[in-house]
Amino acid sequence: MVNRLDAPLKVTGRADYGTDRNFPGMAHGYVVVSTIAHGEIAAMDVTAASSSPGVLGVYTPFEPLPLRTPTSSVAGKVWVPLQDKEVSYYGQPIGFVVAESFEQARDAAMRIEVSYHRRPARTSLDEGLTTAEDAPPAMDGSPPSLSVLADGVESIEDAFAGSPVVVDATYRTATQNHAPMEPHSAVALWDSDGLTVYSGNQGAHLQAAEVADALEADPSSVRAVNPFVGGAFGGKGVTSTPAFLAAAAARALGRPVKAALSREQVFTATAGRAATVQRIALGADRDGTLIALRHDSTCSTSADRSFVEPTSHGTSREWYATQNLAISQKIVPLNLPPTTFMRAPGEAPGSFALESAIDELAVALRMDPIELRLRNNSAAPPGKDLQWSSKHLDECFRTGARRFGWQHRPPGERSDGDWLVGQGTATAMFPALRFPATVGITLHADDRAEVATSGADPGTGLLTVLSLVGAESLDIPQELITPRLGDSALPPGGMSGGSTATASAGSAVVVAAAEVTDALLELAAAPGSPFEGMEVVYEAGRLLAGDRSMTFGELLRAVGRSSISATGSSTPGEELTKHSFSSFGAQFCEVRVHKWTREARVSRMTGVFDAGRIINEQTARSQLAGGMIWGVSAALHEGLEIEPDGRFANGDFAGYLLPVNADIPDVDVQFVEYPDTLQNTLGARGVGEIGIVGMAAAVANAVYNATGIRVRNIPIMLEDLLEQ
Incomplete structure (x- = not known):
């Protein structure tokens, strides 16, 4: 680390x-x-x-x-x-x-x-549901509504009619703001x-x-x-x-x-996360095998319809093997601040609905929620021939269950003094993506190397990743690497978003290192070089030929050069036509609900993630823990209250609740590490966003396990937990 x-x-x-x-x-x-x-x-x-x-x-x-x-x-x-x-x-x-x-x-x-x-002014999502519009095509061109039906099944309704067990419920998630510590600003x-x-x-x-x-x-x-x-x-x-x-x-x-x-x-002059209303129906055989899945999602959007929160397309289309699938995405334009990408757009609110519904199905089947999930583990997204490049979700659940002590989970209410104690779990998934990126590497005569790109490090640890991947690719100690980013004068490094930065910029570092090494070897073989006429190889920052050895800095000084530079670029290619790519995880949560005040507190969290190769365990663990904390925030704290005139009643840090130290216990994060070299040369997939996915559902499922009260909206309020 x-x-x-x-x-x-x-x-x-x-x-x-x-x-x-x-x-x-x-x-x-x-x-x-x-x-x-x-x-x-x-x-x-x-x-x-x-x-x-x-x-x-x-x-x-x-x-x-x-x-x-x-x-x-x-x-x-x-x-x-x-x-x-x-x-x-x-x-x-x-x-x-x-x-x-x-x-x-x-x-x-x-x-x-x-x-x-x-x-x-239209300011209420609920009031606009009756006039909701079909969303525009998704970013990959998919239509707002699509279905995959088994042979001989004429409609999704027929699939549900033939399902021995059916659950059907509606879930709601609140409007959120990114609430960064640094306000949007400029000089x-x-x-x-x-x-x-x-x-x-x-x-x-x-x-x-x-x-x-x-x-x-x-x-x-x-x-x-x-x-x-x-x-x-x-x-x-x-x-x-x-x-x-x-x-x-x-x-x-x-x-x-x-x-x-x-x-x-x-809270208003920037964009935030849309509110959603999601109806999910699951049909299953009595052994838990999914027969049918329907996910009809509606989200708020701004009056110009500029962004869609892709809850149905981002979860139900990808997560579980099912014989019959129908999803739809609608929008309700409102006179509210615009919506945009927010950590795990689509997957964060979509997973609350889907993973809550899966838990409800497990209850209806009297089946362990983990067993139900693994029984319907998908080898590829339903309706697609492209299998997952690497998937170890089953190991995530087995490892997490052991670390969390899932085997001791009671089937119903358990008390600890005045507190009701419950445990919940959920699946986490987030697509593994890459953006085009270019990185420049400069070798200096003092034996140091600079790795530079214009990308950003908004707390994700990219600066450190550049130094680590640069050191590995150039085969020199990490302390000799000077990483640079955050300047448009540097090679274009893509966007730090979508959990893409490490895979995108890191892959470009590997290419740039090969390019600058080739340039160095060409320089070593040039007339006037100490290696002129010799067969030279590069190893561990040194140029070797016969019994002669020089560091790259020594060579540069010998030929009168202060530096040598090269750039390398990486972009998604034909791998997209061969496999589907995603990161996976298993979330576990213990919640305590006070018998009399109905206050809910998270007492334990464990997350186990399959995100390919982990470049730096310390920064990756931090990112995942931060995402899990945000999931708790979505479940129990965070949501904007919208007055009829469109004003945010709690648009400040006094009224917009966020968890503080007293709200969050120690967060247990573990990896199952299988490098995914089919996705990129590093074998690394993103970790920045998957940590939030599924955690709100795990909290809500734990609340149900503790109280017997199924809450289908977040944030969960005290009044939601009053005896019904």
């Missing part, structure tokens, strides 16, 4: 995040947001704001900054503020004030008077070379491209820098409102501009 390279900087406060940058003459911006959920801005009186002390500029849809909407983004639709007068949700950015100080900008912003032409600086934007994001070169497009600037003149990111989870995949506004205002004013969302604005 290797400690995170960035840990000392972060724990001592020496890591510079976006708004830690300060420049001479820097001004400060403050974002103005709407106070209605739907309508058109009729007028904005900025007279008082413009004349306030220190104010340098006031920008609105009536007097906007020169910006346009970027034409495309790999992370989804990019929204740019102040482009028109339409208001689609409460808390939408509608103005920007720049002043000499933050306090002056904030106070001036409060003096802007806004009048609206109000329109009726923008123009100089003779162009624009530099310092802003936390999930891919520096992607942000640079979006900002250049929005400003209609030469892409070569825009640089994005983000060596440290204070949490992202999908919420910083596209350029934020402060980054666009700061960049445009800095150009207009000829001064550096810093802008950051307030904590309350983070």
Whole structure:
């Protein structure tokens, strides 16, 4: 295990995040947001704001900054503020004030008077269910509804009619916000070379491209820098409102501009996770073999229908072997802040519904929930011929059951003083993906090597992974590697999202190492080299020929070179036509529910994961434990309360509940390690998101085991656990 390279900087406060940058003459911006959920801005009186002390500029849809909407983004639709007068949700950015100080900008912003032409607002998912629309095709092109039927079965209804045991229930999950510790923010600086934007994001070169497009600037003149990111989870995949506004205002004013969302604005001026309503029906034989599975899912989405939470396609389509399958995905457009990718999009809320339903089926069959899951373990996604490249879910459950002590689980209520104690389990799955990535490696004359890419490390440990994979690929000690990332001036490293960074950038490191080694050997064989005319090999950082041996640094010095560089790229290829790829896991949870207060507390958690090769056990364990904690948060704490007018009643850290130390026991994380070299040359699959998957269901299943009360909505509230 290797400690995170960035840990000392972060724990001592020496890591510079976006708004830690300060420049001479820097001004400060403050974002103005709407106070209605739907309508058109009729007028904005900025007279008082413009004349306030220190104010340098006031920008609105009536007097906007020169910006346009970027034409495309790999992370989804990019929204740019102040482009028109339409208001689609409460808390939408509608103005920007720049002043000499933050306090002056904030106070001036409060003096802007806004009048609206109000329109009726749709803010309730439940009220919109009757008019739900079919979702657009999924990211892989799949239609919103699809089915796989066994030979001789004419409909999914016939399959259920022929099932001896059927469970059918509806599950609900709440709207969530990414709630990163670092608010969305930016510092923008123009100089003779162009624009530099310092802003936390999930891919520096992607942000640079979006900002250049929005400003209609030469892409070569825009640089994005983000060596440290204070949490992202999908919420910083596209350029934020402060980054666009700061960049445009800095150009207009000829001064550096810093802008950051307030904590309350983070809940509305960014995108979050959709609420879902999911109906799942399971039909099985009396031995537990699944005969039919139907998953009809509906999610909220923004008024522009820009994102779909793929709950049915992301879980029921992939997880279990079943003879008959029918899934559908619908959307309800609402006048609420936009939705987007959030840690395990689709799988996190979808697994709550599916794994709760599997538990209900196990109860109906009087079968152990683990036995039921393993009995329906799939060799390939239903309806697909491509088998899983590597799957050891059965070993995850066996290992987890042994570590957790599942064999001692009582079939029903167990008491410990005033507490009811229950245990639950669930499957975890998340697709193993890769994005195109390029990495540059430079060998220096001091025998050190630099491994560089523009990708981001939003807490995932990628910086450390680059050093480890670089050291392994170059066959030199890890302490001789200097990893660099978070700068669009570096080779494009893809996005740190979708649990792809290690597999994507790591695979590119392997290619780059081979390229720079070939270049080094070519240099060694060149005229004037100490190895001229000799057959040279590279081994452990040294060049060897006969009885002659030199480090690569010694060779570079001998031929008068300070360095030698090469880049390597990796992209998904024909392996996608040969196998299906996923990571797998087994979640276990013990919950205590107080007999009288109905307070629910998690007392033990165990997760065992099959994620291919683990590059650094310490950072991987941290990522998985963090995901499991987020699953507990979704189950017992986290959810936005939406008032009829579209305002978030708890859109701050006082009302939006998140677990603290007292809520979380020790988290037991274990791996079953089988390198998956069919997926990538490293054999590593992602771990960043699978940790959250299934944990909310494991909590709810444990609550049922403790109390006999089946709660089909999260977060689980005290009133849900009152005697029924």
